[in-house]
Amino acid sequence: MSVRRSLVVGTVGLAALLATQSTALATPPGGVPPGQAKKHVEVSADAPLRDLGSAIGLRIGTAVNTGLLGEDPAYTDIVNTQFNSVTPENAMKWESVEPTKGTYTWADADELVKSAQRNGQLVRAHTLVWHSQLPQWLSKDTGATTTFSDQQVKDIVKKHIKDEAGRYKGRVWSWDVVNEAFNDDGTPRQSIFYKAWGNSTDYIADAFRWAHEADPKAELFYNDYNIEYTGPKSIAVYDLVEKLKAQHVPIDGVGFQTHLSTQYGFPNLQETMQKFADLGLDVAETEVDVRTAVEAVDPATDPATYTATPVDGLHQSTQEAYWDQTMKACLFVQRCVSYTVWGVADSNSWIPGVFPGEGAALLYDDALQPKRQYTVVQQDLALAAGAAPRRAGAGGR
Numbered sequence: 077m078s079v080r081r082s083l084v085v086g087t088v089g090l091a092a093l094l095a096t097q098s099t100a101l102a103t104p105p106g107g108v109p110p111g112q113a114k115k116h117v118e119v120s121a122d123a124p125l126r127d128l129g130s131a132i133g134l135r136i137g138t139a140v141n142t143g144l145l146g147e148d149p150a151y152t153d154i155v156n157t158q159f160n161s162v163t164p165e166n167a168m169k170w171e172s173v174e175p176t177k178g179t180y181t182w183a184d185a186d187e188l189v190k191s192a193q194r195n196g197q198l199v200r201a202h203t204l205v206w207h208s209q210l211p212q213w214l215s216k217d218t219g220a221t222t223t224f225s226d227q228q229v230k231d232i233v234k235k236h237i238k239d240e241a242g243r244y245k246g247r248v249w250s251w252d253v254v255n256e257a258f259n260d261d262g263t264p265r266q267s268i269f270y271k272a273w274g275n276s277t278d279y280i281a282d283a284f285r286w287a288h289e290a291d292p293k294a295e296l297f298y299n300d301y302n303i304e305y306t307g308p309k310s311i312a313v314y315d316l317v318e319k320l321k322a323q324h325v326p327i328d329g330v331g332f333q334t335h336l337s338t339q340y341g342f343p344n345l346q347e348t349m350q351k352f353a354d355l356g357l358d359v360a361e362t363e364v365d366v367r368t369a370v371e372a373v374d375p376a377t378d379p380a381t382y383t384a385t386p387v388d389g390l391h392q393s394t395q396e397a398y399w400d401q402t403m404k405a406c407l408f409v410q411r412c413v414s415y416t417v418w419g420v421a422d423s424n425s426w427i428p429g430v431f432p433g434e435g436a437a438l439l440y441d442d443a444l445q446p447k448r449q450y451t452v453v454q455q456d457l458a459l460a461a462g463a464a465p466r467r468a469g470a471g472g473r
């Protein structure tokens with residue numbers, strides 16, 4: 077770990093630049109992590125990420141595998157000491173909470189929420205309306221078709237949102253209300269939701285209204301991938317949320333998943349997030365990971381020997397640069413209220429199973445040791461000490 081040095085908030089680094097970007101912000105409905113945003117707080121430059129984030133009001137989160145939380149001591153220790161926000165990687169998805177129609181299985185999600193309360197963490201809840209990981213009784217082909225009528229789908233979606241967001245009312249700070257509603261070419265995804273609402277994206281406004289009714293203080297996000305750069309999908313989402321704001325639909329923010337790969341150029345992330353923020357919305361990086369070509373064995377086929385090592389130093393240093401840029405993009409956008417990594421360690425990342433030959437995408441290696449990427453992110457946060465505190469708000473509503 078780097079040499080320990082003490083920073084007095086208000087004196088160094090990115091702070092001066094960031095301070096000029098201060099804007100008046102609303103009081104957070106979901107509360108703020110303990111100990112954050114106090115003036116003259118001393119934060120060590122090698123403090124845990126959550127402490128460095130708290131000093132500037134930035135939620136530092138991770139996706140959590142509820143099968144490991146509380147079971148794997150080293151994993152659990154990292155989740156609770158390094159992060160002040162947690163997102164259930166799968167436990168709050170529809171197929172997880174209602175595998176049989178009308179029979180709820182809340183145990184894993186409940187456990188995560190209780191753990192967060194015990195550890196002074198906020199819950200970034202994920203996700204209410206998504207075409208993927210739907211229960212089999214609702215759709216057998218990732219949300220393309222269903223045996224229910226249009227009116228039945230509408231009733232089912234409303235009940236699902238009311239039941240799940242209602243269950244966690246007041247106990248989560250935000251919800252990804254609608255996830256991934258657009259294709260990469262900017263056309264609306266032809267999901268069972270789109271079809272049930274008469275081939276229209278009007279289901280999105282209804283979902284936000286129902287979520288708001290169920291949990292009026294939760295901060296409500298639209299969340300998607302490949303919207304980090306200017307392109308048809310990002311433009312389509314921008315047009316959507318601009319329209320929702322004009323219609324006074326209770327949307328508070330947009331989540332940029334930020335699944336990056338070193339084989340592509342770094343997106344104009346800061347500029348894009350600022351454009352959305354200028355609509356009067358909070359923004360967040362919600363699922364950050366940076367994958368690269370690795371000398372790896374697929375953990376699914378050979379977990380014992382899994383090692384995710386970048387193929388060479390150039391790939392490693394590019395990963396570090398990308399992590400640096402994801403954090404700086406958030407720090408330079410005052411309305412970027414949370415930064416969440418999509419998993420703790422390379423050995424529990426979704427990447428190797430979906431992108432064969434790629435991996436090493438997270439901050440900790442498969443032995444749960446912090447990588448250089450961790451230090452890069454930590455140093456950026458330390459340099460931002462003293463910046464005007466950011467606070468998640470009600471998105472202007």
Ligand code: G3I
Nearest residue numbers: 139165166202203208209255301333335363418425426430
């Ligand atoms: O729970 C079952 C288990 O019972 C079964 O034995 C096993 C066999 O494959 O599958 C298990 O379910 C898996 C589930 O994760 C829980 O581990 C699914 O197969 C697997 O597909 C699922 O993957 C998740 C993926 O979403 C589904 O699309 C990943 O863990 C999760 O990281 C990923 O997260 C998504 C975000 O929610 C939205 N944005 C993209 C991101 C990455 O795909």
